[in-house]
Amino acid sequence: MANFKLRLTTNGQNRKGRLMVECTPTDGANKGKRGYITVDGLTNPAYDKSSWNEKQGLFIAGEDAPANNQIVKSLLETLNTIIESCNVESAAQLKELYTNGVQIQAKKQITLGEFVAHIVMEMKAADVSSNTELYNTLHNILKGENRKGAFKSKIVMTFTPAVYNGKTLYDTPLSELSNAHFVAFGQWIIAEHKGCGYKNLMTTFKAVVNKANERFGYSINLTYRFRKSMPKPMVKPTSTAKEKLYAKGQQVTMLSSSELEAFEDFDVSTLITNGNKRNIRLAQLYKDLVLLMYYTLARPADVISWKNREHYDAETNQIVYNPHKLRNRQSNRYVNITLNNKAKAIVDRYNGKSKGGYILPLPMNETCWDITNQFHAWDTKKKGTESRINAFLKKVAAVLGFTVTDLSLYDFRHTAITHAVNAKELTAFEIAQRAGTSVEMIEKHYYNGIVA
Numbered sequence: 001m002a003n004f005k006l007r008l009t010t011n012g013q014n015r016k017g018r019l020m021v022e023c024t025p026t027d028g029a030n031k032g033k034r035g036y037i038t039v040d041g042l043t044n045p046a047y048d049k050s051s052w053n054e055k056q057g058l059f060i061a062g063e064d065a066p067a068n069n070q071i072v073k074s075l076l077e078t079l080n081t082i083i084e085s086c087n088v089e090s091a092a093q094l095k096e097l098y099t100n101g102v103q104i105q106a107k108k109q110i111t112l113g114e115f116v117a118h119i120v121m122e123m124k125a126a127d128v129s130s131n132t133e134l135y136n137t138l139h140n141i142l143k144g145e146n147r148k149g150a151f152k153s154k155i156v157m158t159f160t161p162a163v164y165n166g167k168t169l170y171d172t173p174l175s176e177l178s179n180a181h182f183v184a185f186g187q188w189i190i191a192e193h194k195g196c197g198y199k200n201l202m203t204t205f206k207a208v209v210n211k212a213n214e215r216f217g218y219s220i221n222l223t224y225r226f227r228k229s230m231p232k233p234m235v236k237p238t239s240t241a242k243e244k245l246y247a248k249g250q251q252v253t254m255l256s257s258s259e260l261e262a263f264e265d266f267d268v269s270t271l272i273t274n275g276n277k278r279n280i281r282l283a284q285l286y287k288d289l290v291l292l293m294y295y296t297l298a299r300p301a302d303v304i305s306w307k308n309r310e311h312y313d314a315e316t317n318q319i320v321y322n323p324h325k326l327r328n329r330q331s332n333r334y335v336n337i338t339l340n341n342k343a344k345a346i347v348d349r350y351n352g353k354s355k356g357g358y359i360l361p362l363p364m365n366e367t368c369w370d371i372t373n374q375f376h377a378w379d380t381k382k383k384g385t386e387s388r389i390n391a392f393l394k395k396v397a398a399v400l401g402f403t404v405t406d407l408s409l410y411d412f413r414h415t416a417i418t419h420a421v422n423a424k425e426l427t428a429f430e431i432a433q434r435a436g437t438s439v440e441m442i443e444k445h446y447y448n449g450i451v452a
Contacts, residue, residue: 021075023091035091039075042068058121063215066110066118112177113142113170116208133383137197138204142170162188174212174220182206182222186229195231202226253404254415262400264291271395282363286389287396288346289360290412295343297416297435298335299323300386300409305371306359308351317344323436335436417442 021037043064051061057072059065079094110118116139123132144161162169164184172181185205189198209220255263268283293303301324306312311321319337339347347359354361356368364381371378390408397407404411413435420431421442428442435442 021079023079023094033091035095037075037079037095039072041071053121058118060118060121065122066115066215069114069118070110109173109175111170112172112174112208113139115174115212116142119208119211134200134204135208138201138208141193141197141201142168144168144170160192162192174209174216175218177209177212177218177220179220179222179224182209182224182226186224186226190229190231198230199227253406253411254418255402255404255407255411257419259400259402260294260415260419263287263396266396266400268396271392271399283392285350285360285362286392288349289362289389290393290409292343292346292360293409294412294416295340295346296337297413297420297431298337299325299413299436300389301325301382302436304358304360304362304365304382304385305369307357308354308359309357312347312359325436333436335434337434 021039023035023037024033051059051065053060059068059072062068116135120132120135120139123135142161144159162185164172164181169181169185182202182205186198186202189195189201206222209222212218213220266287268287269280271283272279289300289303292298293300296303296319298319298321302321305324306319306321311319313320317339319339320334322334350359350361354365356365358365362385364378364385369378386409393407393409393411394405396402397405417431417435420426420434421428426434428439432439432442
């Protein structure tokens with residue numbers, strides 16, 4: 001038997017700038033004696049560490065990377081077949097058997113699933129995090145997996161993936177894709193995946209096909225007008241007021257006034273069974289963060305990134321900030337909020353406790369981030385923080401028996417805006433100003449005349 005390891009050689013007269021398979025016998029007289037097999041047949045490979053991921057053994061840059069990865073994969077499969085069928089005693093013997101056997105052929109029959117995985121890898125290598133999550137979600141859905149972050153772990157649920165003509169879309173070669181596959185995927189999302197993420201999944205699927213057309217010269221034309229088939233929330237005659245609000249508000253979920261009061265009064269330390277002081281402190285911090293969202297109508301990213309000196313004026317008791325969502329659109333619009341007594345109590349509770357100078361001393365806020373230059377690193381940390389808080393909120397929802405079992409950060413923003421609308425003390429314009437959004441969004445999602 002022998003172990004394989006792909007190595008990108010950067011030194012040595014005979015092997016410099018080449019991709020080699022390092023073969024090391026694990027038993028017999030030649031145990032530990034290495035040998036090398038050059039990976040031939042690659043198309044315009046970039047032999048540098050910025051284009052080659054050594055840990056995963058894949059090319060991560062260049063338009064020919066997917067095809068080259070197929071060649072590498074085929075070579076390793078061939079070597080495994082030789083070892084399994086022959087009595088290989090040395091790396092040299094393996095190389096001889098391979099050289100005199102079936103040579104691998106360059107091919108661009110990469111499957112849809114493999115290509116999406118490659119796109120994700122490319123984006124991560126280039127530190128482009130804006131749409132990585134969309135492509136990664138598409139990859140998992142095509143594969144038949146649904147991954148959700150948990151409080152201390154990640155849950156992976158499997159299901160039957162989308163299929164067309166007896167073959168899963170994940171395993172369908174790009175060259176075979178057609179409009180019929182696109183239609184089948186949309187129908188599968190509605191029928192089997194309950195329409196969850198329909199728009200994003202279909203849009204990302206189409207983007208993947210467009211990338212395939214550009215890279216490999218395909219002419220796959222997706223003409224299916226999938227938006228016309230987009231599932232809509234249904235309001236039944238027997239629906240409760242809560243259900244009507246959910247449907248009318250384009251799937252906006254929220255807590256009732258009584259549920260919010262129960263959350264405010266809830267002792268989060270009861271969730272921590274081992275009495276660990278750090279976990280109790282984090283649980284209380286998570287609770288205060290979402291309540292601060294509710295009291296200020298702000299988004300999670302903004303509350304996480306508020307700083308004491310930059311955004312909070314203790315004399316006037318005001319928070320002044322430029323929302324991240326608007327900042328990404330190069331907007332100079334600022335939001336000015338006067339804190340109520342409950343919000344002020346939260347801000348005062350953590351005064352001076354963040355090493356990074358932030359209002360809330362989250363673990364990620366031990367660092368003072370320069371988001372202009374460190375956006376991708378900050379965004380990754382932020383998403384991890386949000387995932388842990390969402391897992392915490394689901395535990396609270398289960399304990400308190402909330403209607404919204406899949407409770408998340410954004411439900412507190414939805415709740416705050418809906419409660420503000422139903423209180424009828426502010427105009428839509430005033431609410432939009434405080435929430436850092438538009439009147440159109442308020443009217444579309446929240447103005448429905450149903451009292452929560």
